[in-house]
Amino acid sequence: MYESFQIFAQICVAILLEAAPFLLLGALASGLFEVFASRDWIERLMPRSPLAGVLAGTVLGLMMPCCECGIVPLVRRLIAKGVPPATAMTFMLAGPVINPVVLASTFVAFQGDLTVVALRCALVALIAAAVGFSLRNKSPEEILLPAAASGAACGCGDEPAPAGALFGSLADAAPLSALKGPSLRTRLDHALRHAQGDFLDMFRILILGAMVAAAFKTFVPAGFVSMMQGDLMLSVVGMMGLAVLLSLCSQADAFVAASFSGFPLAARLAFLALGPVLDVKLVLMWQGAFRYKVIKLLALVPMVLVFSACMLLGAALKLWGPQ
Amino acid sequence: MTPRRLPATAESLCLLGLAGFMAWLLLGGDYWMYLNPRFKALTWAAAGALALLGGYGLWRPSPRAAWLRAGLFAFTLALCVVSGLAVHEGAEKMGAEPQAMREAEATPEPRVKKRGVEYIRINLGELYDIVGKPQPELIGLDYAVRGFVRRTPELDAEGEFVLYRVALYCCYADSTAVGFRVRPPKGGKLPENGAWVVAYGKLDRLDRPKPEAEESLGGSAFSSVNEDYRIAASLIEAEKAPGMGMMYEWRPQEPYAY
Numbered sequence: 001m002y003e004s005f006q007i008f009a010q011i012c013v014a015i016l017l018e019a020a021p022f023l024l025l026g027a028l029a030s031g032l033f034e035v036f037a038s039r040d041w042i043e044r045l046m047p048r049s050p051l052a053g054v055l056a057g058t059v060l061g062l063m064m065p066c067c068e069c070g071i072v073p074l075v076r077r078l079i080a081k082g083v084p085p086a087t088a089m090t091f092m093l094a095g096p097v098i099n100p101v102v103l104a105s106t107f108v109a110f111q112g113d114l115t116v117v118a119l120r121c122a123l124v125a126l127i128a129a130a131v132g133f134s135l136r137n138k139s140p141e142e143i144l145l146p147a148a149a150s151g152a153a154c155g156c157g158d159e160p161a162p163a164g165a166l167f168g169s170l171a172d173a174a175p176l177s178a179l180k181g182p183s184l185r186t187r188l189d190h191a192l193r194h195a196q197g198d199f200l201d202m203f204r205i206l207i208l209g210a211m212v213a214a215a216f217k218t219f220v221p222a223g224f225v226s227m228m229q230g231d232l233m234l235s236v237v238g239m240m241g242l243a244v245l246l247s248l249c250s251q252a253d254a255f256v257a258a259s260f261s262g263f264p265l266a267a268r269l270a271f272l273a274l275g276p277v278l279d280v281k282l283v284l285m286w287q288g289a290f291r292y293k294v295i296k297l298l299a300l301v302p303m304v305l306v307f308s309a310c311m312l313l314g315a316a317l318k319l320w321g322p323q
Numbered sequence: 324m325t326p327r328r329l330p331a332t333a334e335s336l337c338l339l340g341l342a343g344f345m346a347w348l349l350l351g352g353d354y355w356m357y358l359n360p361r362f363k364a365l366t367w368a369a370a371g372a373l374a375l376l377g378g379y380g381l382w383r384p385s386p387r388a389a390w391l392r393a394g395l396f397a398f399t400l401a402l403c404v405v406s407g408l409a410v411h412e413g414a415e416k417m418g419a420e421p422q423a424m425r426e427a428e429a430t431p432e433p434r435v436k437k438r439g440v441e442y443i444r445i446n447l448g449e450l451y452d453i454v455g456k457p458q459p460e461l462i463g464l465d466y467a468v469r470g471f472v473r474r475t476p477e478l479d480a481e482g483e484f485v486l487y488r489v490a491l492y493c494c495y496a497d498s499t500a501v502g503f504r505v506r507p508p509k510g511g512k513l514p515e516n517g518a519w520v521v522a523y524g525k526l527d528r529l530d531r532p533k534p535e536a537e538e539s540l541g542g543s544a545f546s547s548v549n550e551d552y553r554i555a556a557s558l559i560e561a562e563k564a565p566g567m568g569m570m571y572e573w574r575p576q577e578p579y580a581y
Contacts, residue, residue: 006409009402014357014495016399017345021362021369028372109492193383196376200334200385204392207399217496248497 004218012214018249019069019206024199026070030077031195035187037081050086050136054129057090061099068096068250068276069206069285073198076289079140089143090132093302096250096276097124106272109254116269123273123309127302134297143294201288209281213247228263232314235267240306243275250276266314274306330393331384337396338377344403345370356410358494359571433578435467437558442467442523445579447488447501448570454526454552462526468554469521469562469581470502472514482506484513485548486522491569498569500546504529504553511559519564524556 047053075092079085096102098121110116135143228238243253253275257268278299286295345366348354354363435442442465445453450468453461470488478484487502505522507513514520529551572580 006405009406010357010409011496013399013403013406017348017357017366017369018362018494018496020341020373021365024369024372024376189383192376192379196379196383196385197387199376200387200392204395207395213496246496249493253497 008214008218011217012210015210015213015247016207019067019210020203022067022070022249023073023202023206024070026067026072026074027195027199027202028191029070030073030198031191031193033074033077034081034194035191046082046084046087050084050133053084053087053136054090054132057087057092057132058094058098058125058128060087060091061095061097068279068282069202071095072282072285072289073202076144077194077198079143082140084136085138085140085143086132086136089135090128093128093131093277093298094125097121097273102250102254102276106254109258116265116272119269119313120272123269123306124277126309127273127277127305130305131297131301134301135294138294143290145289145291202285205284205288206281209247209279209284212280213245216245229267232264232266232318233311235263236270236307236310236314239263239267239271240274240303243271244279246275247279247281248275264314265317266310269313270306270310273310274302278302327386327388328384330390331380331386331388333390333393334385334388334396335377335380337393337400338373338380340400341396341403342370342373342377344400344407345373347407353407353410355491355569355571356495357406359491361571362493431581433581437467437523440465440523440557443577443579444581446570446573446581447486447503448490448573449575449579450503450526451501451547451549452573452575454549462552465523465525466554467521467523467581468503469519471564471568472516472518472520473502474513474516478504479513482513483553486520486554487546487548489569490573491571501570502546502548504548505559506553506555507559508557511556514559514561519562519568521560521562522554522556523558523560524554526552527555528552 047056071092075088078088078091103117103121106117106120107114228234239257246253254272257271283295283299286298290298348357349363349366349370354360354366358366431444433444435444444467447468447470450466468486470486473485473487483504483506485502486505487500489498489500491498505524506527570580574580
């Protein structure tokens with residue numbers, strides 16, 4: 001039993017060590033964004049039409065590579081700062097996959113098979129666009145938890161705002177140009193304050209997610225995985241379940257998916273498409289940021305789309321393709 | 324100290340402890356048991372950022388700090404200590420020696436000659452790729468692969484063992500054990516379970532797939548033994564485990580990562 005606990009501890013710590021830099025980066029980016037990106041600047045920059053916003057959110061990851069752990073605090077901040085929900089939520093789901101790092105790792109893991117890379121991108125883009133489009137008319141208050149929307153992660157709302165402070169709240173709607181700016185030192189202090197709040201808030205959830213994933217990896221009975229691979233529906237559902245439970249980083253999951261060589265391509269695609277947009281640690285992280293209705297949407301849309309698309313692909317390959 | 328400041332201080336101390344643990348891993352040599360060494364720079368940066376946040380938290384305590392959260396962070400730190408202490412034991416099970424990592428392993432020659440035959444040094448992952456995308460010109464060559472031995476009563480009865488090596492892509496949680504059945508040369512003894520060996524030989528296509536050789540290794544829920552090929556060894560040599568026992572790199576052609 002102690003041996004299993006040791007393995008559990010090693011896996012849990014490994015996941016945290018792997019994810020911590022990205023979470024820190026996300027929290028830091030989020031803090032800097034909060035302080036240095038004014039709301040009117042963002043409003044000018046973002047596309048007005050929901051369709052253009054969804055398209056922008058899908059490809060934003062190509063310029064801002066971000067993993068699924070680091071992107072949650074950033075997106076929370078983006079929405080609170082006035083980025084249209086359609087764009088921000090699309091970016092949150094598409095960014096961890098449609099970015100150069102993950103595209104390259106998928107390409108390498110599948111030995112240069114561009115079909116897998118293209119299918120993964122297409123399915124994730126479809127999920128992200130569907131979620132983004134369905135949230136196009138929502139306000140930040142309808143998406144974010146009250147605490148998240150008012151900057152409670154950093155606790156700024158709990159303290160009296162210092163005289164002349166501009167960055168005390170995520171709900172800050174005052175155009176920066178209208179106010180006298182504080183010194184760079186004060187801005188950096190605020191950025192660090194926000195980063196601290198975001199990181200501590202999300203790190204707690206990441207720890208819980210890592211524990212669940214580590215427990216699954218440590219205690220899953222031998223042979224359980226291989227039992228699933230014979231049947232298309234069982235393998236697709238099984239791989240979807242595994243993706244959710246294992247909570248792997250999108251930069252690494254392609255290698256794990258590739259190692260399931262006995263599984264049909266459709267099942268491996270289900271693993272590749274679902275893992276980065278829905279897993280245990282993400283659900284826990286979302287609970288610290290989004291309202292229940294949004295979380296329900298974030299969980300249901302990917303499950304339905306991945307299951308339907310992969311079953312169709314599996315059936316098509318069985319009928320016409322080389323299996 | 325106000326009641327709110329106390330958990331905030333505890334949280335900050337935990338962050339500093341975590342930063343210290345990262346630095347200890349990076350300096351102490353056990354890093355490779357958790358993460359692929361190519362992430363070292365990233366972990367150094369994370370350790371620095373955590374130390375910064377920890378120090379900042381001591382100066383400006385987080386107003387949202389709570390004992391429950393501080394307790395979770397402290398438990399995480401305890402997990403770090405437990406895993407750190409267990410790493411040596413785990414490495415031994417995989418046949419690797421954490422301490423050996425400090426001794427820089429000289430890059431071996433891409434080929435080695437034994438008893439007049441020239442063998443291509445390759446790692447089990449690379450060999451797995453070769454048989455995965457059948458390349459007839461590469462199947463019939465002589466290869467030298469290394470790994471740790473796993474024996475079971477069923478394999479013993481067939482006079483074979485599995486040669487495994489753990490592939491670590493990003494972190495230990497993503498690791499996959501990759502293996503081939505090995506048939507020792509005629510009259511050759513089966514090596515000890517857990518021993519590190521180099522097997523010299525050719526790939527030999529199995530008459531029928533043999534998935535029953537698969538097993539789960541501690542920590543690597545995913546282990547995969549090739550079902551279509553085994554290695555027909557002409558020579559098996561005991562070897563000291565390489566500094567870092569896992570595979571971190573796969574090359575499509577010579578010189579292979581070995």
